[in-house]
Structures are given as C-alpha cells and as structure tokens.
Amino acid sequence: MQELIPHTWETILKDTTKLTYFKALEAFVSSEYKEYSCFPKQADIFAALALCPLDQLKVVILGQDPYHGPGQAEGLSFSVPNDIKHPPSLINIFKEIETDLSVSYPKSGNLLRWAKQGVMLLNATLTVRANEPGSHQKQGWETFTDTLIHKISSEKSNVVFLLWGGFAKKKSKHIDPSKHLILSGGHPSPLSANKGYWFGNKHFSKCNAYLKINGKTEIEW
Numbered sequence: 396m397q398e399l400i401p402h403t404w405e406t407i408l409k410d411t412t413k414l415t416y417f418k419a420l421e422a423f424v425s426s427e428y429k430e431y432s433c434f435p436k437q438a439d440i441f442a443a444l445a446l447c448p449l450d451q452l453k454v455v456i457l458g459q460d461p462y463h464g465p466g467q468a469e470g471l472s473f474s475v476p477n478d479i480k481h482p483p484s485l486i487n488i489f490k491e492i493e494t495d496l497s498v499s500y501p502k503s504g505n506l507l508r509w510a511k512q513g514v515m516l517l518n519a520t521l522t523v524r525a526n527e528p529g530s531h532q533k534q535g536w537e538t539f540t541d542t543l544i545h546k547i548s549s550e551k552s553n554v555v556f557l558l559w560g561g562f563a564k565k566k567s568k569h570i571d572p573s574k575h576l577i578l579s580g581g582h583p584s585p586l587s588a589n590k591g592y593w594f595g596n597k598h599f600s601k602c603n604a605y606l607k608i609n610g611k612t613e614i615e616w
Contacts, residue, residue, distance in 0.1 A: 396421045399441050403448040407550060411542045420535030424522055432525040434461050434468035442470025443517045444543075446510035453513035453611055454555045454602060455547065457563040460532070461523045468523070471516035474506035487583040487593055492616045495599045512614050517543070519562065545569040553609040555602045559583060559593075576605045 397412050411417060424440075427433050435442070458472030462482065467475050473485050481489070481504040493500050506516055519540045524530035547554060548570045556575060558564050560582030567577055578601055581592025588594060603613040 396424055396437075396440070399437070401441060401445040401448070403450075404441075404444045407449065407546045408543065411539060416535045416538050420539065423534045424531070427522070427524060427531065433531075434463060434465075434523055434525060435470045439468075439470035440521050443472070443510070443515050443521075446471070446507065447513060447515040449547070449550065451513045452515055452547065452551060452554060453606060454509075454557065454614060455515045455517060455544070456509075456557045457544075457559070457566055458516070458518040459560075459562050460520050460528055461518055463523045463526055463528050463530075465525065469505075470521075471506055471510060472518045474509075474516055475504040477503045477505050479504060483585050484583040487585065487588045491583070491594055491596065492599050494594070495597050496603075496616060498616065509614065509616070512612075514614060515547075519566070541566065541569055548575060551575075553605070553611065555605055557598055557602065560587065576602070578602065 397417075400408060400412065428437055456472060461468035461470070462475065466479055467482070469476055473488060475482065475485065485504050489500050492498060506514075510516055517540060520532050520536040521540070522531045522536070544566055552574050554575045556567070556570055556577045558567060558577060558579040564579045567579065570577055578596075578598045580596045580598065581587040583593050599614075599616050606613050
C-alpha cells in the first residue's frame, strides 16, 4: 500500500509509513480487499493526495468515511462519479454554495474540478468495507490522516481547513490557527442541516475571501 502514496507526498510522510501502526494498517487493508468487497478501488485509496500535491494545496475539506455503496466512492470525500445520484450531504453542500455564491446547482457530483484547484478532499478513514459504514475505523487510518493534517499545518501557510461536524472539529488540535483559517460548523448531512446547523454558514465565500487576501486564486466552487 505504501507504494500507492503519490511521490509528491513521500518526503513528508516517509517517517509515519515506517512506523509499526502503518505496517499493521497495510496488512489489515490488504486482507480486507482480498476477503471482502471494499471501497474505493485500491488504486484510488490515496486519490485525495494524488490529485492535490502539497505545493498546490490551498483548502482541506475533511470527511469521515468513504461512501460504502457500490459505484460511489472514488477516493475523494463527498465526491461521486459522473451520473451517480447525489448523496444527501453533497446535495446540501451544493445548496449552500448556490445561496452563498449565487452559482447554479451542478449536474455532476464529481468534485475532481475542486481537487484540481488545490482542494484536498480528505476522509479521516480512507477505506471501507462494502455496505458496512465505519468498518475500517480504528485500524490506523486516523493516525495516518492526523499526521497528514499536522504535516500540512506545519509545512504550509494560509490554508483553509473546512471542518464540518463533531468528528471533523476534533481535528483542529492538529492545525495551527495562527497560520491558517479554520472554518468549522455543522455537518451537511440532513440530520444536522435540518436542525439549522449547516445552511447559512457561508464557508465557501469566507474561504475565497481569505485566499484572495493572501494572494491566492479563489476556488471556482
């Protein structure tokens, strides 16, 4: 699995991949993919890193698990392939962008266009067993992605971190708020959004305003 980590990230992650926990994680993931149907495809496990090199990274959006239904997960948090029905959380993300930035609701739920602009769409756990949400949690992925977030915080400046929901908010302890912008709020899932914890947060316009002030190109959400 280590060989799947993009070379652009190898330097800052080489120490963590040598640790015992990562070797155990590799063995676990290898066994799971042999014995069960798992998502995303093995080649896409590190897609969030591959599509967003460190030197181009401007924004981090943190999810929790990959989608566990067939044909949905492609290695980018919240994203689904073209022609796949938009999941409820993604629908609410697009609705917030629609009202925040006055842009049209998109036909495709594929967020590759964001990744190519420097938005890392990272899940805290990078793999999952089919139809079993949370099945690959507490196997080492959280340690890996916590390390990744810490490394981004220490190596970069003026990154926007979008932390939605209680799980993501806990990751703020790995981020230096004096160097970066942390925008936290409710999760876009209907359970949270329908209680008033999502809509109206204006995270997307706030993100772009921060990028512009710091001399970076705004994201075309």
